[in-house]
Amino acid sequence: MATAAVVAAALPTAPATAQPSAADALKQYNELSEKASQLNQDHLKAQDDFKAKQGQLDKAKGDLAAAQQAEESLRGQVDLLTEAVNGGANFTQISALLVSDSQQDFLNRMSAINILASDNAEALKKLQDAVDLADTATKSANEATEASKKLLAEIEQKKADLAKQLETVRAQYNQLNAATQNALKNNGDMSTILVPPGTAGKAVQFALDQRGDMYVYGSNGPNTWDCSSLIQKAYAAAGVSIGRTSYAQAAAGRPVGRGEVKAGDIIVYYSSQSHVALAIDNVRAVHASTEGQPVKIADINSIGPVTGMRRIEG
Missing domain, CATH: 1.10.287 (Helix Hairpins)
Incomplete structure (x- = not known):
């Protein structure tokens, strides 16, 4: 799910007294959404x-x-x-x-x-x-x-x-105020992005093709997603089977260091491992964030605290 850093630029700049209220509201929204994401993954795991x-x-x-x-x-x-x-x-x-x-x-x-x-x-x-x-x-x-x-x-x-x-x-x-809601709903970067050849590139391309699709808890596509279903289907499109939940994906493939991250690596967030994104390169990732937001590109470090990185190919 996106953090306050993703939409900070869209927060109103006046009056100054409104800043803490808007920021606090966004912070609370992110915290509640992260908890919901964890419950969603728990529900999926139980299934x-x-x-x-x-x-x-x-x-x-x-x-x-x-x-x-x-x-x-x-x-x-x-x-x-x-x-x-x-x-x-x-x-x-x-x-x-x-x-x-x-x-x-x-x-x-x-x-x-x-x-x-x-x-x-x-x-x-x-x-x-x-x-x-x-x-x-x-x-x-x-x-x-x-x-x-x-x-x-x-x-x-x-x-x-x-x-x-x-x-x-x-x-x-x-x-949330209108400016923050609009920032959350924004599709972000929709430009054409070159992906590497091979399995990882195919997975990334699939995920990029879903930009603009909305997040829905527990959804498996094809037009709405949650974080782990997007990545599961992305790799399925590349001919690789991985688990449905973020917990399973946090244990898939092999671990890599932050400096090694490249296209196709799964980025795992939070100590609960309740959110995952797919790296586009060492800086950006594409992910299904949380309810009220579309699949979009974000800075890897802005999405949340990184707790793991997994490479499926190579």
């Missing part, structure tokens, strides 16, 4: 966590169904072998000896008994393994179900917290 947990739940259910099917099949096999050994075939060493016509016949019958016994033991072991697997899968499915329920409740709470914070931000925005 991602829920999707991941649902994937685990689906896998656990699949494992359980396969284990139960295997268990049912093996139970049938064990029942048949048990019946053959202990019942219908009445195969024992004594009965084999009594009914045998010759020594070779006896050996053949004993071999059959041993084979059945061996098969039964192996089937029993497989059955026990299947039962154990089914128990494990049941436990995993139950745990994933409970975790999903908790995450759903968390999502709803974060959604409510965000909605409440947005009301506060909008109320504060309405308190």
Whole structure:
């Protein structure tokens, strides 16, 4: 989100007594917006966590169904072998000896008994393994179900917290004077900017092409954005998949120093890592700032306190 430095030049110069009030109002707006951005990212992360947990739940259910099917099949096999050994075939060493016509016949019958016994033991072991697997899968499915329920409740709470914070931000925005509001709404530099070849350049070009689109919390484009959706889609346009949230993007790629920053690097802001921008060069970045402002170019250092820089390519 933009700081007071971005619009300081647009603040009224007269009367002098109005200066502190306008500056303080803008400062409070920025602080409230940063909090809303953090809540937005928290909400998005909770949604991602829920999707991941649902994937685990689906896998656990699949494992359980396969284990139960295997268990049912093996139970049938064990029942048949048990019946053959202990019942219908009445195969024992004594009965084999009594009914045998010759020594070779006896050996053949004993071999059959041993084979059945061996098969039964192996089937029993497989059955026990299947039962154990089914128990494990049941436990995993139950745990994933409970975790999903908790995450759903968390999502709803974060959604409510965000909605409440947005009301506060909008109320504060309405308190800003006309000159400050106009400065915030300004699209800024809309000139053609040369980008480097390759993946980073494609990502930057995509982001630059969105200049003038308005910021909307939680939006994924194509005509409105939040900070992290803009960068995710920019890299997607360049053929690279990165996480949806600013938290995920703050851990993407590899870290670089402030003096190394170049086009395509992700600039991370605030200790909460709640805002991200895409570097155009070592001085400027393009970003979706906050509600009431369009996607625009800003000085990297004016956007907020830089807490990380990540390079996706190179």
